[in-house]
Amino acid sequence: MAAAAGTSAFSRFINSPVGPKTIHFWAPAMKWGLVIAGLGDLARPVDQISIRQQVSLAATGLIWTRWSTIITPKNYSLATVNFFVGCTAAYQLARVALNKRDAPPAAAETATAATTAA
Numbered sequence: 317m318a319a320a321a322g323t324s325a326f327s328r329f330i331n332s333p334v335g336p337k338t339i340h341f342w343a344p345a346m347k348w349g350l351v352i353a354g355l356g357d358l359a360r361p362v363d364q365i366s367i368r369q370q371v372s373l374a375a376t377g378l379i380w381t382r383w384s385t386i387i388t389p390k391n392y393s394l395a396t397v398n399f400f401v402g403c404t405a406a407y408q409l410a411r412v413a414l415n416k417r418d419a420p421p422a423a424a425e426t427a428t429a430a431t432t433a434a
Contacts, residue, residue, distance in 0.1 A: 333389035344393040351397065354404030362415040370405045370412070377402025 334340040350373070357365065377398045384394035 334391050334393065340389065340391050340394070344391065344397045347394075347397045347401065351400045351404055354401065354408065357404075357408060362411050365408050365412055367409070367412055370408045373405035374402050374409060377405060 329335050330337065336342070354373070377400075380398040381395050381402060384391045384398060
């Protein structure tokens with residue numbers, strides 16, 4: 317019946333304000349690369365994680381998640397990808413925080429070893 321009206325669901329998708337003819341479709345599609353890279357970094361040792369990079373990814377992910385629901389047209393695919401960018405970065409930051417909390421203080425051990433050796 318939609319085809320009889322002259323516009324199929326596929327045609328509406330192609331010509332929509334957030335369809336593949338616009339940047340609103342392709343920017344979120346390419347941004348999934350950041351999520352994939354973040355998931356790949358889960359195998360990286362915690363001492364090699366850049367805290368500044370993860371803070372900036374978490375902040376921009378969460379800020380853009382909110383912004384993409386305010387702009388016109390609402391871009392839920394952009395909101396979704398930014399949510400996952402923020403989540404993967406926040407998870408990495410949690411890994412760093414837990415590692416720092418659970419790791420014995422290296423400076424205190426070195427100072428103790430130096431005083432006992434003397």
